[in-house]
Amino acid sequence: xxxxxFQYPMITVQACLDxxxxxILFALIAYGMALQWGVMNIINxxxxxxxxxxxxxxxxxxxxxxxxAWGVIVSPIIMYFVGVxxxxxxxxxxxxxxxxxxxxxxxxxxxxFMQLMNFAFGADVVLANSGYGTTFLFDSAVVLPNSKIFxxxxxxxxxxxxxxxxxxxxxxxxxxxTAQNARAAKILGVDTEKVYAATFGLNxxxxxxxxxxxxxxxxxxxxxxxxxTIRSFMIVIVAGLGNLPGVAMSGMGLxxxxxxxxxxxxxxxxxxxxxxxxxxxxxxxxxxxxxKREYLK
Amino acid sequence: MNKNVLLYSxxxxxxxxxxxxxxxxxxxxxxxxxxxxxxxxxxxxxGEMGYNTFGxxxxxxLGMYLCASxxxxxxxxxxxxxxxxxxxxxxxxxxxxxxxxxxxxVVAAIVPTIVAGLIGYAILGLRGHYFAICTLGLGVAAGExxxxxxxxGAGQGFTTPxxxxxxxLEARGEFFYFLSFGALVLTFIAVRAIYxxxxxxxxxxxxxxxxxxxxxxxxxxxxxxxxxxVSAFFCGLAGGIMGGLVGYIDSTDVAFDxxxxxxxxxxxxxxxxxxxxxxxxxxxxxxxxxxxxxxTFFLGWQYVALGxxxxxxxxxxxxxxxxxxxxxxxxxxxxxxxxxxxxxxVELK
Numbered sequence: 001x002x003x004x005x006f007q008y009p010m011i012t013v014q015a016c017l018d019x020x021x022x023x024i025l026f027a028l029i030a031y032g033m034a035l036q037w038g039v040m041n042i043i044n045x046x047x048x049x050x051x052x053x054x055x056x057x058x059x060x061x062x063x064x065x066x067x068x069a070w071g072v073i074v075s076p077i078i079m080y081f082v083g084v085x086x087x088x089x090x091x092x093x094x095x096x097x098x099x100x101x102x103x104x105x106x107x108x109x110x111x112x113f114m115q116l117m118n119f120a121f122g123a124d125v126v127l128a129n130s131g132y133g134t135t136f137l138f139d140s141a142v143v144l145p146n147s148k149i150f151x152x153x154x155x156x157x158x159x160x161x162x163x164x165x166x167x168x169x170x171x172x173x174x175x176x177x178t179a180q181n182a183r184a185a186k187i188l189g190v191d192t193e194k195v196y197a198a199t200f201g202l203n204x205x206x207x208x209x210x211x212x213x214x215x216x217x218x219x220x221x222x223x224x225x226x227x228x229t230i231r232s233f234m235i236v237i238v239a240g241l242g243n244l245p246g247v248a249m250s251g252m253g254l255x256x257x258x259x260x261x262x263x264x265x266x267x268x269x270x271x272x273x274x275x276x277x278x279x280x281x282x283x284x285x286x287x288x289x290x291x292k293r294e295y296l297k
Numbered sequence: 298m299n300k301n302v303l304l305y306s307x308x309x310x311x312x313x314x315x316x317x318x319x320x321x322x323x324x325x326x327x328x329x330x331x332x333x334x335x336x337x338x339x340x341x342x343x344g345e346m347g348y349n350t351f352g353x354x355x356x357x358x359l360g361m362y363l364c365a366s367x368x369x370x371x372x373x374x375x376x377x378x379x380x381x382x383x384x385x386x387x388x389x390x391x392x393x394x395x396x397x398x399x400x401x402x403v404v405a406a407i408v409p410t411i412v413a414g415l416i417g418y419a420i421l422g423l424r425g426h427y428f429a430i431c432t433l434g435l436g437v438a439a440g441e442x443x444x445x446x447x448x449x450g451a452g453q454g455f456t457t458p459x460x461x462x463x464x465x466l467e468a469r470g471e472f473f474y475f476l477s478f479g480a481l482v483l484t485f486i487a488v489r490a491i492y493x494x495x496x497x498x499x500x501x502x503x504x505x506x507x508x509x510x511x512x513x514x515x516x517x518x519x520x521x522x523x524x525x526x527v528s529a530f531f532c533g534l535a536g537g538i539m540g541g542l543v544g545y546i547d548s549t550d551v552a553f554d555x556x557x558x559x560x561x562x563x564x565x566x567x568x569x570x571x572x573x574x575x576x577x578x579x580x581x582x583x584x585x586x587x588x589x590x591x592x593t594f595f596l597g598w599q600y601v602a603l604g605x606x607x608x609x610x611x612x613x614x615x616x617x618x619x620x621x622x623x624x625x626x627x628x629x630x631x632x633x634x635x636x637x638x639x640x641x642x643v644e645l646k
Contacts, residue, residue, distance in 0.1 A: 268444065
């Protein structure tokens with residue numbers, strides 16, 4: 001164990017800032033998860049793999065000499081169609097079935113994507129270099145890559161944009177109506193099938209944005225998808241469905257937690273601590289609810 | 298009854314003769330036995346109790362590490378063994394090997410059972426998809442954490458003791474085959490005995506409606522924990538055998554391999570038919586044959602095939618082979634069928 005954190009207070013500041021910037025990205029992915037969970041009642045295990053796929057799109061633009069930041073525009077457009085395609089092929093057959101069936105089906109999609117990406121892009125850890133430089137704060141004691149600040153900013157812009165879109169546009173209203181009561185929405189003339197497809201596409205597009213940002217700020221690798229799924233699941237269950245400020249706050253909290261786990265326990269336990277935290281949160285909520293003789297639904 | 302005795306003795310004779318009839322497939326047959334055991338244990342949870350877990354891989358990996366650690370640690374310092382990476386500085390004599398294996402398997406079965414009992418109260422209070430995701434997290438966390446522990450080999454893996462030089466070249470394969478076949482027979486007898494008691498009915502009641510079962514006065518939590526412990530016992534045993542069979546333990550690729558073995562268990566049980574005694578056995582056999590074919594002819598594409606297979610089975614074949622047979626030949630399953638009613642149903646379809 002490393003107690004650097006307590007000896008050098010600047011590391012605490014560094015970890016907090018890193019964690020918050022990272023957490024904003026997590027919150028964006030979790031927003032997509034909350035969207036499809038709320039509307040279609042599906043937990044998409046392949047969420048993280050969609051993120052990684054979006055990252056590879058940005059990475060390829062970088063390889064062909066286009067600045068990877070444009071991936072933030074291109075990647076969601078491609079990913080939207082990927083999402084709609086997945087919906088048409090698989091999800092629409094499991095959408096009204098048992099939840100475990102949909103978990104297993106998306107788990108299959110996740111394995112499929114993981115392996116196809118491994119074939120197509122190779123098993124190397126890659127990074128799209130944005131060349132944005134770094135910002136130094138407090139006499140260079142805190143180092144922040146500008147790409148992280150950029151990615152947090154873009155995430156916020158996209159999240160706000162989506163909130164406004166959901167409030168104002170016709171499709172947004174249809175999505176919210178379907179989430180409230182699919183049957184009633186159908187009676188009132190909403191084509192729920194189309195709404196579901198659009199929801200899944202929007203979710204995939206959000207994943208695409210997040211993936212492009214991750215490829216700039218961090219690294220991507222075909223097998224790194226599952227931790228992103230678990231993180232977004234965790235954020236959603238902590239915040240609750242349809243609680244956007246909660247999603248943002250718990251995303252940042254998770255980011256800070258991870259940075260501290262990284263410093264204190266060591267990098268090799270980082271992913272493990274995320275998964276353990278999920279188990280602990282679920283168990284904590286289970287005991288809290290069981291006092292009222294209720295259970296997580 | 299007479300028919301059953303005939304069937305069981307035929308399977309037993311086939312099982313005992315198999316390594317001599319197909320000497321080239323001994324390792325494959327041993328793996329098949331382990332897979333069947335895993336499918337049966339998953340079925341106790343997912344099929345009978347309705348608690349769909351991705352986390353039984355935890356007990357499997359735990360059993361694997363425990364068995365190998367005990368086998369080594371009984372006679373040699375464990376840390377030096379793993380550090381040397383299986384270099385032949387320490388050699389087990391045959392007696393040490395078999396004693397170590399026996400003790401290791403006992404520990405590999407008992408400790409996961411205790412672990413299941415301890416965490417059961419916390420975890421089994423979750424329901425549905427929360428339970429599924431929680432157990433998924435548990436399995437992955439175990440893999441990630443065990444990959445950081447030095448004494449069991451951390452990232453570089455753990456080489457299990459090599460088989461001692463007794464009884465010629467074929468002895469290793471035969472030893473592990475009979476070990477895994479023995480485990481399978483033990484599991485089958487135990488599970489069959491359990492399924493013929495009231496315990497199965499209680500598990501099914503929990504699956505069908507837990508709240509009502511509780512209202513009827515069944516202590517659901519107690520039975521859920523017992524069910525999980527039974528499952529963990531045989532899972533740990535299977536893991537211990539598999540560790541010796543593979544000869545090398547890696548934290549995320551062999552022991553806590555949620556991407557492979559963890560999904561295989563679920564898939565085999567669903568393919569065969571959830572909630573039946575024979576379903577997991579048939580499912581595991583079909584799956585193993587299919588998998589070996591794919592792994593041989595489509596090398597490199599096996600995980601793509603696996604992903605497609607999961608999606609196809611889950612979407613188009615969720616009832617499994619036994620469910621399909623049951624729908625087709627209900628008379629064989631002891632259901633009374635009204636012919637006219639059945640015809641009417643077919644016409645409706």
